[in-house]
Amino acid sequence: MRDFVGCLANQAAMVAEATCSVNTSASAMAEPTxxxxxxxxxxxxxxxxxxxxxxxxxxxNQVGGAFLSITVQYGISPSKPHAYLVRKKKGRRSFAAGDTAISLHWDTSAAAYESGPEPSKAFYLAIVADSEFALLLGDMCGRFIEHFGATHPIAAFSMVSRREQVSPREQVPGETLYSTKAALVDGGKEHEIMIRCKGDELNAKESELYVEVDKKEVVSVRRLRWNFRGNQAIFVDGSTVDVMWDVHGWWFCESSRCAMFTFRRRSAMESRLWLDGDLEQGFSAFSLLIHVFKNQ
Known part of the structure; x- marks a missing residue:
């Protein structure tokens, strides 16, 4: 998948939030592992x-530090980037992107987490652009809107892509499991997605890969030594969703034991499986990319 930063020009703003003590020296400004x-x-x-x-x-990161980073791009006109590194769990930053006045507002001081680094409740993240709410995330956005100015209009915004870089959340002997939730269709409901892999390179004949949506099996692959890459079309909320998998890293790469799973709704104009190059033409439909790093 084309990296989103490549779609941006140099105009950017970043907020990095650390839950642990951070050295403010130049070396500490680098992105954490x-x-x-x-x-x-x-x-x-x-x-x-x-x-x-x-x-x-x-x-x-591996030492328990949690970080929030935000990059905002107005249009495609390149200009000097705006970058911020802060340790506060609540704050705001303002800047101008072209002729657009933008302010970032966030509060994760009481955020709750179910699993992984993304908060599940008790937080808000908001972007205000030209006196419009350009992005509102979190269950506390209602309180923020009332405090900031309820008369401001809310602009049309939507998630166009989601990428998860994770380790398996649960493991049993001989089986790797990972689950997440996502709305695979624009405007559709959130679905529970489960990825399950059985066997290993020493037991290739018994190896199996399963993908489930809402506890219903939609992809089943056996003999992964020969079928470590592939794709299959499934139907979700009345739409065609292409599922692609690549578990080559799990089986043959000692240094980077990473598997990739991609889910993307096929737009009405597409009659075939999408290719990586197609994404460079723009975001025509929502896509979900999952990188799962298998434990050594």
Missing amino acids: VQDAITCFYRTVLSSGKELFTQVVWSA
Whole structure:
């Protein structure tokens, strides 16, 4: 998948939030070693017709540090980037992107986490652009809107892509499991997705890969030594969703035991499986990319 940063020009803003003590020296400003990371991409269309593209990354490194980073791009005009590194769990930052006034607001001081680095409740993250709410995330956004100014209009925004870089949440002997939740169809309900892999390279004949949506098996692959890459079309909420898998790293790479799973709704104009190059033409449908790092 084309990296979202490649879709952005140099105009950017970043907020990095650490839950542990952070050295403020120049070396400490570098990005931490990330173990788990959830990256979400959003597209906003303001009432003026202007477009904003936002990348939100929730991440955690191996020593227990949690980080929030935000990148905001107005249009495609390149200019000097705006970057911030803060340790506060609540705050705001303002800057201008072209002729658009943008402010970031966040509060994760009481955030609750179910699993992984992304908070599940008791937080908010908001972007205000030209006196419009350009992005609202978290269950505390209602309180933020009332405090900030309930008369401000809410612009049309949507998630266009989600990328998860994770380790398996649960393991039993001989079996690797990972589960997540996502709405695979624009405007559709959130579905529970389960990825399950059985066997290993020493027991290739018995190896199996299963993908379930809402506890219903939708993909079943056996003999992964020969079928470690593939794709299959499934139907979710009345739409065609292409599922692609690549578990080569789990089986043949000692240094990087990573598997990739991609889910993307096929748009009405597409009659075939999408290719990586197609994504460079723009975000025509929501996509979910999962990188699962198998335990050594």
